[in-house]
Amino acid sequence: MKRLEILFGALRVPLDAVAVAAALLLAYELRVRSMDLLPGVQLLEPPTTLPGAPEYLASFVVPGAALFILLAALLGLYTLTTVRSAWREVGRTIIACALWLSLVIAWYFLVRKQLFYSRVLLLHAVTFAGLFVLTLRAALTLVQRAFLRRGYGVRSVLTVGAVPPSPAALATLMKDIRYAYRGHVDSLRQAGEICTHGDIDLIIQTDARPGSDETAQLIDTCRSRQVAYAFLPPLFTDVPHLLGVERLGLLPLLQFQPTPLDGWGRIWKALFDAAASLVIILVLLPLFLLITLCILIEDGWPVFFVSRRIGEKGRGTIPVVKFRSMVKDAERKKQELSAQNFRSDGPLFKVRGDPRVTRVGRVLRRWSLDELPQFFNVLAGHMALVGPRPHLPEEVARYSPYERRVFVVRPGVTGLAQISGRSDLSFSEEVHLDLQYIEEWSPFLDLWVLWRTVVVVLTRKGAE
Secondary structure, three states: OOHHHHHHHHHHHHHHHHHHHHHHHHHHHHHHOOOOOOOOOOOOOOOOOOOOHHHHHHHHHHHHHHHHHHHHHHOOOOOOOOOOOHHHHHHHHHHHHHHHHHHHHHHHHHHOOOOOOOHHHHHHHHHHHHHHHHHHHHHHHHHHHHHHHOOOOOEEEEEEOOOOOOHHHHHHHHHOOOEEEEEEEOOHHHHHHHHHHOOOOEEEEOOOOOOOHHHHHHHHHHHHOOOEEEEOOOOOOOOHHHEEEEEEOOEEEEEEOOOOOOOHHHHHHHHHHHHHHHHHHHHOHHHHHHHHHHHHHHHOOOOEEEEEEEOHHHOOEEEEEEEOOEOOOHHHHOHHHHHHOOOOOOOOOOOOOOOOEOHHHHHHHHOOHHHOOHHHHHHHOOOEEEOOOOOOHHHHOOOOOOHHHHHHOOOEEEOOOHHHOHHHOOHHHHHHHHHHHHHOOOHHHHHHHHHHHHHHHHHOOOOO
8 A cells, every 4th residue: 555545544533533623612612602603693592501611622522523533433434545435435424423413412311411511512513523524534635636646646557367457447447546557468477577577556367267376476476576466356247336345254255246135225125115005005095996996897806816926036926916907817818819929029928909908907007007906015025116027937937047137136016127118128128127226226216216107107108
């Protein structure tokens, strides 16, 4: 690691301490003067419970700054990396401020058995602390970037291997101001010579071969010359955000997660789906009753159609409930219409102008109202609001291993494929979109898909 990189990383500790101390002192001064940051408006009464300045400095400013430094360290805000993600740093700083506020309140209320001196002072303090810390860190980052652009603290990088670095890796090495790219060599022996005689900080191997004599020799050369060695993983380079470093005892383990929808993400999604589906059911209950009445008048019982579909993990079936939109013996007539299936690109069965659909059913399908009972499936935990479309066992039996990747999450009432064309999509396009959702999931993506679903349903795009 470059000395300048260590210096700028270490400077964040005293700068944070200064920022927090300044914030606490400014908040104290504002409260002493009964100022509440509203120009020309005096709302606060003169303070009566504030301690003197020396006592405040010793009992709150110093331990308060130390507490923030500890929390920031635990949140990884002092890792000695050259340039971190700005948004991640902002987010962790906000979390540190929130935790700091919570611990201060807990200390005074639970340990000292008293309220804090002033709620307004505390509000000002945590607000100023966040602003000052972020401002000083931003200034330090700008100074650091200025040094990097002038060549100070830049890592000199060489890539080596029988295959060149991927376009994404090459673009980063060429454009990122943290690196000075020295090119690519094919021979590991040549790389070792450059490492021995040249000014190289990092060697990246593009085709690491564990157990190879050449690879072992290159690693030994790097270690003896104090040159950092790294390698690009040969697998899953198309989804680098799904790779993470874990530990197998004391050994590092590069682990692939099929989807970011795991851990707390899965918990959040399950809670949100259950709450949202319950609200939707209660709001749409009059519509449920109206649709039920229309189906009964036209074609009698049953009102619902239960289709057994493949669920999460692809290991069993789930009962997907719909309002019945076809005649009662629709399944028996399916074989008679097999020649009219226009989804010949995959295992799905679709017939344009399907004669089995009733008059009420056509209205339901046009506006996707036949899907409404699936909110009960979501409430029961069989499905999610957003996810891949559930398919029939006979269709899934024809899936390729690539297509079976969609079973890593629960099937959904709607999904990325449904809002991107619905029945107008080819089967391969549908699978591609489902996998894109699985690999790039986030709570915001779910909310966006739900919003786009409303738009697509109202415009009736791709309805069949």
